[in-house]
Amino acid sequence: MGLLLSILIRIHLIAPQAKIPLLELLSHTGAPGGVMSPEYYLSLLTMHGTIMVFFVLTTAPQSGFGNYFLPIQIGAEDMAFPRLNMLSFWVTLAGLVVLLAAFFIPDGPPISGWTAYPPLSAVGGASGPGEAVGQNLWIISIAIFCLASMLGALNFIATTLDLRARGLSLGRLPLTCWAWFITAILALLSFAVLLAAGALLLLDRVGGTSFFVPGGLIVSDKIIHHSGGSPLLWQHLFWFFGHPEVYIAILPGMGVTSHILSTFSRKPIFGYKAMVGAMATIGCLGFVVWGHHMFVSGMSPYSAFAFSVLTMAIAVPSAIKTFNWLGTIVGGKLRFPTAMLFALGFVSLFVTGGLSGIFLGQPPVDIYFHDTYFVLAHFHMIMGVAAIFGIFGGTYFWFPKMFGRMLNETLGKIHFWVTFVGVYAIFMPMHFLGLEGHPRRYSELSGFEFLKPLMGVHTFISHAAFVTGAIQLVFIFNLFWSMFKGKKAAENPWEATTLEWTVPSPPPHDNFAGRHPVVLRGAYEFSVPGAAKDYVMQDSPK
Amino acid sequence: MGMALAAIIMLFAAFTSALVVRKGLSFDWVSIPMPRVLWLNTGLLLVSSLTLELARGALGAHRREAFARWLYITTALGVAFIAGQLAAWRELAAQGVYLATNPSSSFFYLLTAAHGLHLLGGIGALLYLVVRARAIAWGEQRRVAVDVTALYWHFMDGLWIYILFLLMTRF
Numbered sequence: 001m002g003l004l005l006s007i008l009i010r011i012h013l014i015a016p017q018a019k020i021p022l023l024e025l026l027s028h029t030g031a032p033g034g035v036m037s038p039e040y041y042l043s044l045l046t047m048h049g050t051i052m053v054f055f056v057l058t059t060a061p062q063s064g065f066g067n068y069f070l071p072i073q074i075g076a077e078d079m080a081f082p083r084l085n086m087l088s089f090w091v092t093l094a095g096l097v098v099l100l101a102a103f104f105i106p107d108g109p110p111i112s113g114w115t116a117y118p119p120l121s122a123v124g125g126a127s128g129p130g131e132a133v134g135q136n137l138w139i140i141s142i143a144i145f146c147l148a149s150m151l152g153a154l155n156f157i158a159t160t161l162d163l164r165a166r167g168l169s170l171g172r173l174p175l176t177c178w179a180w181f182i183t184a185i186l187a188l189l190s191f192a193v194l195l196a197a198g199a200l201l202l203l204d205r206v207g208g209t210s211f212f213v214p215g216g217l218i219v220s221d222k223i224i225h226h227s228g229g230s231p232l233l234w235q236h237l238f239w240f241f242g243h244p245e246v247y248i249a250i251l252p253g254m255g256v257t258s259h260i261l262s263t264f265s266r267k268p269i270f271g272y273k274a275m276v277g278a279m280a281t282i283g284c285l286g287f288v289v290w291g292h293h294m295f296v297s298g299m300s301p302y303s304a305f306a307f308s309v310l311t312m313a314i315a316v317p318s319a320i321k322t323f324n325w326l327g328t329i330v331g332g333k334l335r336f337p338t339a340m341l342f343a344l345g346f347v348s349l350f351v352t353g354g355l356s357g358i359f360l361g362q363p364p365v366d367i368y369f370h371d372t373y374f375v376l377a378h379f380h381m382i383m384g385v386a387a388i389f390g391i392f393g394g395t396y397f398w399f400p401k402m403f404g405r406m407l408n409e410t411l412g413k414i415h416f417w418v419t420f421v422g423v424y425a426i427f428m429p430m431h432f433l434g435l436e437g438h439p440r441r442y443s444e445l446s447g448f449e450f451l452k453p454l455m456g457v458h459t460f461i462s463h464a465a466f467v468t469g470a471i472q473l474v475f476i477f478n479l480f481w482s483m484f485k486g487k488k489a490a491e492n493p494w495e496a497t498t499l500e501w502t503v504p505s506p507p508p509h510d511n512f513a514g515r516h517p518v519v520l521r522g523a524y525e526f527s528v529p530g531a532a533k534d535y536v537m538q539d540s541p542k
Numbered sequence: 543m544g545m546a547l548a549a550i551i552m553l554f555a556a557f558t559s560a561l562v563v564r565k566g567l568s569f570d571w572v573s574i575p576m577p578r579v580l581w582l583n584t585g586l587l588l589v590s591s592l593t594l595e596l597a598r599g600a601l602g603a604h605r606r607e608a609f610a611r612w613l614y615i616t617t618a619l620g621v622a623f624i625a626g627q628l629a630a631w632r633e634l635a636a637q638g639v640y641l642a643t644n645p646s647s648s649f650f651y652l653l654t655a656a657h658g659l660h661l662l663g664g665i666g667a668l669l670y671l672v673v674r675a676r677a678i679a680w681g682e683q684r685r686v687a688v689d690v691t692a693l694y695w696h697f698m699d700g701l702w703i704y705i706l707f708l709l710m711t712r713f
C-alpha cells in the first residue's frame with residue numbers, strides 16, 4: 001500500500017503528464033483524465049509518509065513481532081494482558097481505516113505531509129484540497145493510533161517486568177526483548193505528547209481556537225479569524241514526539257539484528273551490557289534532540305548549538321552499537337542464510353544513514369540541506385530502509401517458527417540482493433540531488449532551470465524504484481508459497497539458543513503447552529569451550 | 543500502573559508547555575474569571591480521596607459493610623465533581639466565554655475536559671469495584687484492584703490541584 005504510493009510518486013516525478021487510468025477511479029478531481037495534479041501528488045505523499053511511519057514502521061516490528069515473540073522469548077504463555085493486546089490491535093486497525101477513508105472523500109487526503117505543519121494543516125478547506133475533511137480524518141486517525149500504541153506499550157512493559165520465566169534475569173534477556181522494552185517506554189511517553197498536539201490541532205480546526213494559527217493570516221484572499229497562535233509550538237510538540245518516534249521505528253530492528261548476527265556468527269554478542277546501555281542511552285537522548293528538526297524554523301543560535309551538541313552525542317551510542325556488531329561477526333564461523341544477509345544489510349544502511357545525520361546535525365550545514373533531497377536520503381536510508389531490513393531479517397529468521405515451514409532460500413537471496421542494490425541505487429543519488437539544492441516535496445521539476453540537468457538522476461532513481469518494488473513480489477510469493485509448500489521446519493533449524501526454539505514450530509497456543517521453562521544461562525552462549533555442540537540453549541542444564 | 547501515570551503526566555506536560563509558550567509568546571492573552579463553583583468541586587474531590595482511603599481502611603479491618611458504604615460515597619462524590627465541572631462550564635458560557643473566546647478560555651476548557659475524561663475512567667474503575675464490592679470484601683483476590691484504583695484516584699486529585707494552580711497563576 002505505502003509502497004504503491006511511493007511508486008506513483010516516482011512515476012509522477014519523471015513524467016508529470018503520465019496518464020494513470022486507475023488514479024482517476026480513485027479521484028476525479030485529483031487526477032482528471034488520469035493525470036495527477038500537483039496537489040494530488042502532495043496528498044499521495046502525505047499518505048505514503050503517514051502509512052509508512054505509523055502503520056508500518058511503528059506497528060510491524062513492535063506490535064507484530066514483539067507481540068508474538070516477546071512472550072515466547074521470556075518463557076510466558078502470553079502477554080500480560082491478552083485482552084488489552086486485542087484491543088490495541090483493533091484500535092490500530094480502526095485508525096488505519098479512518099486514515100484510508102480520506103481517499104474516498106471528494107477532495108481526497110490532506111496535502112500537509114506526515115508532519116502536518118500548521119498553518120496549512122490548521123486553517124481548513126480554504127488552504128487546499130484535502131485540508132477540509134481529509135485533514136480532520138488524518139488527525140483523528142493519528143489520535144486513535146496514539147491510544148492504541150500507548151495501550152500496547154503498557155502491555156509490553158508489564159509483560160517484560162512481570163512475566164519472565166524463573167531464572168531469566170534482566171541480564172539474560174535476549175537483546176530483542178530489551179529493544180522491545182525500551183521501544184515501549186519511548187512509545188508510551190512520546191505518543192502522549194503527539195496525542196496532546198493532535199487534540200490542540202483539532203480544536204484549532206473545529207473549535208475555533210488559536211493555539212497554532214497566528215493572527216492576520218490571509219489564505220486564498222480571505223482573512224482567517226484567528227489570532228496570536230504559534231505555528232512553531234506545533235513543531236516543538238511534533239518533534240518532541242517525532243525524534244523518539246524514529247527510534248521507536250529502528251530500535252526493534254537493532255534488537256533483531258543483534259540477535260541474528262550473534263546466531264549466525266556462532267559467537268556470543270560482543271559487549272552485551274554495552275549494547276543494552278547504548279539502547280537505553282539512545283532512548284534517553286532521543287528526548288532532548290528534537291530541535292535539530294527545527295534549525296531553520298527560527299531558534300536562537302544558542303539553543304541550536306545545544307541541540308546540535310546533544311544530537312552529536314547520539315553518534316556515540318550509535319557507534320558503540322556498530323562496533324559491537326562488527327565485533328560480533330569478526331572471527332565468527334559465519335553462516336549466510338537470508339536472515340543473516342538482511343542483518344548485515346541493516347548494519348550497512350545504519351552506518352550510511354547515520355553518517356548523513358552527522359552532517360544534518362550541524363546547524364550551518366543544515367541551513368543548506370534542510371528540506372532538500374539530502375534529508376530524504378538520510379531518513380529513508382536509516383529509518384525507512386534499515387528498519388524495513390530489520391523486518392525482513394525478522395521474517396526470514398522467525399518464519400519457520402511461526403509457520404512450521406522454511407522460506408525458500410534461493411528466492412530469499414534473490415530478494416535480498418536486488419533489494420539491497422536497489423535501495424542504494426534509489427537513495428544514494430538523492431544525496432547528490434540534495435547537494436545540488438534540490439528541494440523536497442516539489443511535484444514538478446520542469447519549471448526550474450537549475451533542476452533541469454538533474455532530470456536524468458530522477459529517471460534513474462525512478463527506474464531503480466520500479467525494479468526494487470517489483471522484486472517485493474518475489475518476497476510475497478515466497479511467503480505464501482512457503483507457507484504451504486515450503487520445507488518442513490524442525491524445532492530449531494538455525495541452532496539458536498533462545499526459548500522460542502525450544503517449542504514446536506509453530507508453537508502451541510499457550511506457547512509452552514503448560515510447561516514452565518526455567519532459564520539457566522544467558523541468551524548468547526555460542527561456541528562455549530567444552531560444550532557438546534557449538535550452542536547451548538538458555539534452558540539447558542549444561 | 544506507574545507507567546500509565548507517567549504517560550498521563552506526559553500528556554499534561556505537553557499541554558502545560560503549550561500553555562506556557564502560548565501565553566508567553568502572544569499579546570492577546572486575557573485571563574478569564576474563575577467560576578466560583580470550582581472551589582466547591584475541589585473540596586468534593588479532596589473529600590473523595592479521603593473517603594476512598596476510609597474504604598480501604600475498612601477493607602483492611604474486614605468491616606465489609608463500611609467498605610461498601612465508603613465506596614458508594616466516593617463514587618457519588620466523583621460524579622458530583624463532574625457535575626460541578628459542567629456547571630462551571632455553563633457559568634462561563636453564560637458570561638459569553640466559550641472555547642474560542644480567548645486562549646485562556648481555550649486552555650480552561652481543554653484542561654478541564656482532559657482531566658474530566660480521565661476522571662471518568664476513574665469513576666468507571668470505582669463502579670467496577672462497587673459491583674464487585676461483595677466479592678472483594680470476601681476474598682483476598684481482588685484487593686489489588688482497590689489499591690490500583692486508589693492510586694489512580696489520588697493521582698487525578700493531585701492532577702486537578704495542579705491544573706487549578708496552572709489556570710490561576712498569572713505569570
Ligand code: HEM
Binds near residue numbers: 371
Ligand atoms: C547519528 C545519528 C543521527 C543524526 C545526527 C541525525 C540528524 C538528523 C537531523 C539534523 C535531521 C533534520 C534535517 C532537516 O530537516 O534539515 C534529521 C532528520 C531525520 N532523521 Fe535523523 N539523525 C540521526 C539518526 C537517525 C535515525 C537513527 C533515524 C531513524 C531511525 C533518523 C530519522 C530521521 C527522520 C525520519 C528525519 C526527517 C523527518 C522529516 O523531516 O520528515 N535519523 N536527522
Ligand SMILES: [Cu+2]
Binds near residue numbers: 243246292
Ligand atoms: Cu531527529
